[in-house]
Amino acid sequence: MDFSQIRKFNHDLLSWFHENGRDLPWRKTKDPYYIWISEVMLQQTQVDTVIPYYQRFIDWFPTIRALADAPEERVLKSWEGLGYYSRARNLQSGVREVAEKYHGRLPDDKKQLLSIRGIGPYTAGALLSIAFDEPEPAVDGNVMRVMSRIFLIDEDIAKSGTKKQFEQIVQELIREADPRAFSQSLMDLGALICRPRNPLCPVCPVREFCGAYKEGVQSEYPVKSRKAGPVAKGYAILLLHDEKGNFLIEKRPEKGLLAGMWQFPMVPGTKKAAFTEAAEKISGQSVRLRKENFSCTHRFSHLIWELTLYSGTCRIPETMDETRRWLTLEDLAELPFPVPHQKVIQWINENRGT
DSSP: HHHHHHHHHHHHHHHHHHHHHHOOOGOOOOHHHHHHHHHHHTTTTTTHHHHHHHHHHHHOOOOHHHHHHHHHHHHHHHTTTTTTHHHHHHHHHHHHHHHHHHHHHOOOOOHHHTTTTOOHHHHHHHHHITTTOOOOOOHHHHHHHHHHHHTTTSSOOSSSSHHHHHHHHHHHTTTSHHHHHHHHHHHHHIIIIIIISSSSSOOOOOOOOHHHHTTOOOGGOOOOOOOOOOEEEEEEEEEEEEETSEEEEEEOOOSSTTTTTTTTOEEEEOHHHHHHHHHHHHHTTTOOEEEEEEEEEEEOOSEEEEEEEEEEEOOOOOOTTTEEEEHHHHHHSSSSOOOOHHOOOOHHHHTTTT
């Protein structure tokens, strides 16, 4: 695009945005901290899902200092059900850096932002353009889809070099626009109009600039190499409890999938004998297991859990390390659990006394 085309593109896009942009809670503020929270939550998560989590999170942690000083378990509890929990831990780590190094104020310098844990090029660009009105590109999958169609970019968007190409294009466009509105307008265009499937091209405000629309090849863009599909693994969840309604739970490792979350013990495999052996090893006593009327399939990006539930009565183990607790059902509500284990807690509530 030449200069006049860029100005026309921006005018048409921003005019559409001001009339049709989404009314989202984080757009009612220019507080960099709140915008940072929203951008982290929106990674790999739908907007409608994020809204109630965002509102609760800023209620619980209204300031950088409040989040910096909060116990990690409290932060994970606020994130419970949102998934990708490393985002919450990285956010808190980054907030602690800001509290210590920058006196609780996010810097408006790109290099400094990128030095903060959990802030990559996209988040830095979003913060600079949306919170600080700086002409910095914020390029994610949504934006690459839009730009690949408009400019007919055939490069694989999974490659880092391709992303740099998109950043250069968006950099040229945003220089001639209101940065805050421009970044948000591209986000909305990708979400509302230039969708992955069945894009609404007839009502697109910038269709006259779109190469894919002119050629009728929208479905062929963006170009992206396929990843291997997720691997399915079977587990039994062990619901070990005593006669008074206390349950044995354990903490997941501090690194890796669902790090730092609490769960009922999980045993891989499909054989009841192996589950019984594991239950007796965990509790240090003989346990008779019963298969319950519960099953659950939980999908991660790279993994599928296929879960069954076995329950057994036992006494409180004589010795337990800090990674295990013996708690009442009411106490479980205070701790962060992954979604499938939340479903087990729900199942317990629905089946108490049966």
